[in-house]
Amino acid sequence: MNIVVCVxxxxxxWAERTLRPEDSRLDRAxxxxxxxxxxxxxxxxxxxxxxxxxxxxxxxxxxxxxxSESIRKALSMGADKAVHLVxxxxxxxxxxxxxxxxxxxxxxxxxxxxxxxxxxxxxxxxLLAAMLAERLGCPQLSLASKVEVDGNAITIHRQxxxxxxxxxxxxxxxxxxxxxxxxxRYPSFKGIMAxxxxxxxxxxxxxxxxxPAQVGLGAAVTEVVSFSKRPPREAGTIVKDEGDGGVKAAExxxxxxxx
Amino acid sequence: MSEILVLAAHDGESVKKxxxxxxxxxxxxGEPAAVWLGPGAEAARERLxxxxxxxxxxTDGEGMTDYVAAPAxxxxxxxxxxxxxxxxxxxxxxxxKEVAGRLxxxxxxxxxxxxxxxxxxxxxxxxxxxxxxxxxxxxxxSRVTGGIPIVAVRPNAVPPEAAPxxxxxxxxxxxxxxxxxxxxxxxxxxxxxxxRPELTEASIVVSGxxxxxxxxxxxxxxxxxxxxxxxxxxxxxxxxxxxxPHQFQVGQTGKTVSPQxxxxxxxxxAIQHRAGMQTSKxxxxxNKDPEAPIFELADFGVVGDxxxxxxxxxxxxxxxxxx
Numbered sequence: 001m002n003i004v005v006c007v008x009x010x011x012x013x014w015a016e017r018t019l020r021p022e023d024s025r026l027d028r029a030x031x032x033x034x035x036x037x038x039x040x041x042x043x044x045x046x047x048x049x050x051x052x053x054x055x056x057x058x059x060x061x062x063x064x065x066x067x068s069e070s071i072r073k074a075l076s077m078g079a080d081k082a083v084h085l086v087x088x089x090x091x092x093x094x095x096x097x098x099x100x101x102x103x104x105x106x107x108x109x110x111x112x113x114x115x116x117x118x119x120x121x122x123x124x125x126x127l128l129a130a131m132l133a134e135r136l137g138c139p140q141l142s143l144a145s146k147v148e149v150d151g152n153a154i155t156i157h158r159q160x161x162x163x164x165x166x167x168x169x170x171x172x173x174x175x176x177x178x179x180x181x182x183x184x185r186y187p188s189f190k191g192i193m194a195x196x197x198x199x200x201x202x203x204x205x206x207x208x209x210x211x212p213a214q215v216g217l218g219a220a221v222t223e224v225v226s227f228s229k230r231p232p233r234e235a236g237t238i239v240k241d242e243g244d245g246g247v248k249a250a251e252x253x254x255x256x257x258x259x
Numbered sequence: 260m261s262e263i264l265v266l267a268a269h270d271g272e273s274v275k276k277x278x279x280x281x282x283x284x285x286x287x288x289g290e291p292a293a294v295w296l297g298p299g300a301e302a303a304r305e306r307l308x309x310x311x312x313x314x315x316x317x318t319d320g321e322g323m324t325d326y327v328a329a330p331a332x333x334x335x336x337x338x339x340x341x342x343x344x345x346x347x348x349x350x351x352x353x354x355x356k357e358v359a360g361r362l363x364x365x366x367x368x369x370x371x372x373x374x375x376x377x378x379x380x381x382x383x384x385x386x387x388x389x390x391x392x393x394x395x396x397x398x399x400x401s402r403v404t405g406g407i408p409i410v411a412v413r414p415n416a417v418p419p420e421a422a423p424x425x426x427x428x429x430x431x432x433x434x435x436x437x438x439x440x441x442x443x444x445x446x447x448x449x450x451x452x453x454x455r456p457e458l459t460e461a462s463i464v465v466s467g468x469x470x471x472x473x474x475x476x477x478x479x480x481x482x483x484x485x486x487x488x489x490x491x492x493x494x495x496x497x498x499x500x501x502x503x504p505h506q507f508q509v510g511q512t513g514k515t516v517s518p519q520x521x522x523x524x525x526x527x528x529a530i531q532h533r534a535g536m537q538t539s540k541x542x543x544x545x546n547k548d549p550e551a552p553i554f555e556l557a558d559f560g561v562v563g564d565x566x567x568x569x570x571x572x573x574x575x576x577x578x579x580x581x582x
Contacts, residue, residue, distance in 0.1 A: 013511055013530055017393040024399075038512055095370065096363055118353070121511055124392070125372045126353065130328065130360030139441025142327060143353055145505070155445075158327065159506050161457055163450030167327060169442045179512050180498075180505040221369030221405030225387055230398050233556055236542075238549075241563025246571025249543065250579060252559040256541060258463065258487065258520050259576050 001055030004111045005046040006102060007074050009033040009067040010122040024224035025092065026122060035070040038117025040184040041177050045147055046115050047078045048182065053149055056080045058109065062090060062101055075195035076187035083109060087205040092217025099131035104210045105203065106136060114174045118143060129176035139169035145180040261289045261345035264338055266331060266358060268350045271299050274306045276460050277350040279419035281412055282310040284377050286422060288386055289345050292316060294338060296331055297324040300428065308426030310419060318431045322440060328354055329439035332361035337433045339366050339407055346386060351411035352459060359411045368406025375416045375517060375538055394530045395537025414460045415517045458507055461490035463520045466509055468494035470525020470546060470565055474502040479569050480524060486576045492516065494526045510535035525565045528553025545569060
């Protein structure tokens, strides 16, 4: 099975993230980049499926040179190879353009299964898997908390408030996973050493056959009008429980008309 | 006045509250037209009319509810071609965003997600959406600059306001493509039959975290929630520990909620959690650690042992409700 896992390098969520005043874009320079947390579950699931059914796991990343750090980590977890789409022309791409670029590469490399985390922790749009499925004309199996492949058939548990839905499709397909699905492995020392020798194909927009007019800031169909730091919340009332904390809390709720 | 398409969220019988919120927002820009997939449109008409729907496009064709997201995207794309709306609004839920993503590709439009407000632009043009990013630290105003704007709006963004509309029912027929029928829902497995409101839609959410200590103790959180008619949430620490089902996780890698009232019990308030609840209107905190960062967000906080404070609070609410 030819499995491609889409991975995004994002600013560490533990750091203070901000937008650049000059162009309202994410200030990536000031923050350490890490693999998008939810993508680690996607990588793990890809590795497990390849171990169970045979096949290869390819990591696909679009992002600046620095994103090679995340590619290395994914390879050291056990992925076989990677494709890194990197080009200044891609800077400022919105979800629509990003999905176009990735779909173009995926059509070129071929795939049986594309796996993604359900969203990135920076932009958090959660749009990419659906956009890829639409562009690739293949089924999307989203919010997967369990994936089973049997020959050409794939079944997932789609997480819902009431439990889950069983959803079935035929490969090729796009799957997005939630963190409940597995426990991502840590790279072993052997894995880290092996990753250094694994092939990473670096593609420019031209190499990938992407029309530069359709990606990047110039092609963006959304824009930030303005942004500001959220004003700090007004300091609230904090009381120490002296045996009547619950009663005082109820008084507050009553004063606010919640009860 | 131009039409605004509003994808109705419903369970086949009743209209979800977010639909009424979307209709309320849509009235700021044009005439709301609800789009109803599957059975129940006739019965829902009255409710949609109450909140200003001028039209209800209904389609109950074969397969409309058998597949995830793709049918809604195809129906909306067909209606966009037919009605040339000024915007399309969908709920910013996992499924709503999936519909939005597919629709955006189909009609080549820009899409904004997780809007917490939507207002007309100065001097016309696409509406301006307000979003809260990076765990709520930054407020962004953005708009769609290409195509017909698609905006996914978070539940509880605005209070639903009634305003009479015609809700003229128009049946539409859309033959689903094979591509839309790729992922079929074969079984609905109901693990929790709960009378509680849905987490993202609830006006009040009571969440428990590490301080709750174990799965059994979540009964305390549930007891308080039920007194308040609230949904129950949990921090990642609690869901990772297996104390509460993962689908109720509030936070960066879970659900984002903006209820009128959020009660954080035994939750320290790491960025992971704050990202999912910072836009709540009123926040109450119960935690034994006075240094817990969650207190920075609190409108009202109690520093104390949750095993003493929560039962007393539940009891006091019961007493007040009884009188």
